[in-house]
Amino acid sequence: MAEPTPAVTRQSLAAAALRVLERDGLAGLSMRKVAAEVGVRAASLYWHVRNKEELLDLLNDALIADAEIPPREGSWREQFLEYGRRHRALLLARRDAAKVVAGRLAPGPHTLAVLEDQLDRLRAAGFGDADAAMASYLLSAYVQGFVLQEQSPLSAAEAAGASRGEAARAAGETFRTLPGDTYPNLVALADDLTDPDMNTRFEFGLQRLADGLAALLPQGGTASGGPS
Amino acid sequence: MAEPTPAVTRQSLAAAALRVLERDGLAGLSMRKVAAEVGVRAASLYWHVRNKEELLDLLNDALIADAEIPPREGSWREQFLEYGRRHRALLLARRDAAKVVAGRLAPGPHTLAVLEDQLDRLRAAGFGDADAAMASYLLSAYVQGFVLQEQSPLSAAEAAGASRGEAARAAGETFRTLPGDTYPNLVALADDLTDPDMNTRFEFGLQRLADGLAALLPQGGTASGGPS
DNA sequence: ACCTGAACACCGTTCAAGT
DNA sequence: ACCTGAACACCGTTCAAGT
Numbered sequence: 001m002a003e004p005t006p007a008v009t010r011q012s013l014a015a016a017a018l019r020v021l022e023r024d025g026l027a028g029l030s031m032r033k034v035a036a037e038v039g040v041r042a043a044s045l046y047w048h049v050r051n052k053e054e055l056l057d058l059l060n061d062a063l064i065a066d067a068e069i070p071p072r073e074g075s076w077r078e079q080f081l082e083y084g085r086r087h088r089a090l091l092l093a094r095r096d097a098a099k100v101v102a103g104r105l106a107p108g109p110h111t112l113a114v115l116e117d118q119l120d121r122l123r124a125a126g127f128g129d130a131d132a133a134m135a136s137y138l139l140s141a142y143v144q145g146f147v148l149q150e151q152s153p154l155s156a157a158e159a160a161g162a163s164r165g166e167a168a169r170a171a172g173e174t175f176r177t178l179p180g181d182t183y184p185n186l187v188a189l190a191d192d193l194t195d196p197d198m199n200t201r202f203e204f205g206l207q208r209l210a211d212g213l214a215a216l217l218p219q220g221g222t223a224s225g226g227p228s
Numbered sequence: 229m230a231e232p233t234p235a236v237t238r239q240s241l242a243a244a245a246l247r248v249l250e251r252d253g254l255a256g257l258s259m260r261k262v263a264a265e266v267g268v269r270a271a272s273l274y275w276h277v278r279n280k281e282e283l284l285d286l287l288n289d290a291l292i293a294d295a296e297i298p299p300r301e302g303s304w305r306e307q308f309l310e311y312g313r314r315h316r317a318l319l320l321a322r323r324d325a326a327k328v329v330a331g332r333l334a335p336g337p338h339t340l341a342v343l344e345d346q347l348d349r350l351r352a353a354g355f356g357d358a359d360a361a362m363a364s365y366l367l368s369a370y371v372q373g374f375v376l377q378e379q380s381p382l383s384a385a386e387a388a389g390a391s392r393g394e395a396a397r398a399a400g401e402t403f404r405t406l407p408g409d410t411y412p413n414l415v416a417l418a419d420d421l422t423d424p425d426m427n428t429r430f431e432f433g434l435q436r437l438a439d440g441l442a443a444l445l446p447q448g449g450t451a452s453g454g455p456s
Numbered sequence: 457a458c459c460t461g462a463a464c465a466c467c468g469t470t471c472a473a474g475t
Numbered sequence: 476a477c478c479t480g481a482a483c484a485c486c487g488t489t490c491a492a493g494t
Contacts, residue, residue, distance in 0.1 A: 042467095099331065137433075140373075141374045155333070189360065205365075
């Protein structure tokens with residue numbers, strides 16, 4: 001024990017990257033800044049990490065580290081929904097988290113733990129092996145796709161500082177004033193298409209997924225599940 | 229008529245960006261290269277476009293330009309599925325297309341045309357205004373999330389040139405050799421989790437979505453839809 | 457109206473050299 | 476074993492200046 005404790009570890013690197021991400025966003029996350037954050041020069045990072053890609057893999061798993069496993073109570077459906085909601089909340093909590101996680105498949109230890117637990121519940125609910133594997137993949141594709149859109153600015157105006165609500169109102173106006181003979185549906189649904197209530201929108205998709213999966217189970221049919 | 233035809237137009241810029249994307253990928257797409265492709269110096273681009281973001285918006289819509297509207301035949305379900313499949317195929321056809329499209333909400337003219345048509349079919353099928361709007365959003369979130377994963381390398385090995393099949397086999401081996409007492413499900417489902425058949429995986433999710441949406445319609449219940 | 461040259465403040469990565 | 480200085484080949488963007 002009492003090892004020389006090296007100044008930089010892969011863990012301290014991930015923590016530093018997390019802080020830079022929060023401060024400057026993914027576009028502003030550079031090797032030089034992470035190095036500075038950890039009190040060292042950029043070239044030194046390459047002793048601990050092959051390249052920036054590998055640093056982003058560390059960051060990816062660090063983002064998942066805060067995931068809390070939902071309680072094991074209620075129907076499989078309620079647990080499935082809760083998984084989706086927590087995953088979204090986790091990504092929303094950190095700046096640009098969806099962008100970091102999105103194209104990154106290499107699972108770190110935290111990701112593995114969550115996946116293991118999720119598969120366990122799906123199998124216990126009665127899903128076959130292939131279905132369970134695909135269901136968990138499906139859920140994460142949806143959540144990541146959704147939050148990716150949610151975290152990216154609706155327009156140049158929002159990127160420049162306008163609120164989501166203002167941006168949505170402007171987008172609605174754009175749709176509403178489109179030529180009504182070529183775009184009758186866009187005009188008619190302008191408000192629905194630009195509704196800024198992302199919680200409702202997310203929940204809609206999540207319920208559809210749950211319904212679709214429910215149809216795979218023996219006792220299938222019971223779609224939207226009334227009161228218990 | 230016979231205008232002086234400027235050398236560079238926003239359209240020629242989009243076309244040039246498309247070629248650079250195909251050749252060098254999104255990471256290799258720089259203002260300097262696009263400028264060279266169009267026979268001009270980097271600084272000149274800023275006359276036609278505010279910044280790189282705006283160039284990427286052009287590229288985004290150019291990617292959608294090839295979209296073909298599916299034939300208006302069969303059930304709403306079959307048309308919905310076909311929409312999903314074509315959207316995926318479109319993204320898969322161009323290098324890094326999902327990464328370009330992913331966080332980009334500002335819809336260009338081609339995107340609007342597709343959306344208009346899609347909403348028309350959903351409403352004709354009997355979906356309410358809000359449901360139609362959310363259903364189309366749901367489908368695009370799923371497709372984008374899915375293809376984003378599909379187009380990104382499974383591992384460093386695949387990025388370095390290994391085939392998808394090899395990478396999948398290696399990933400399966402990683403899961404299978406995990407400690408069986410802490411990860412029993414990952415070990416048991418190793419093959420299912422790393423199955424490289426992306427078509428089946430995509431189709432699975434698409435069918436679940438369709439089932440979930442079907443449950444919203446008055447004549448609901450009939451989930452996976454047998455032969456017509 | 458459209459394009460250029462030159463510059464500014466950055467990048468990721470390599471590598472010999474230090475300790 | 477771990478870190479640095481210096482360099483290389485790039486970036487996006489601005490701006491005065493050209494035509």
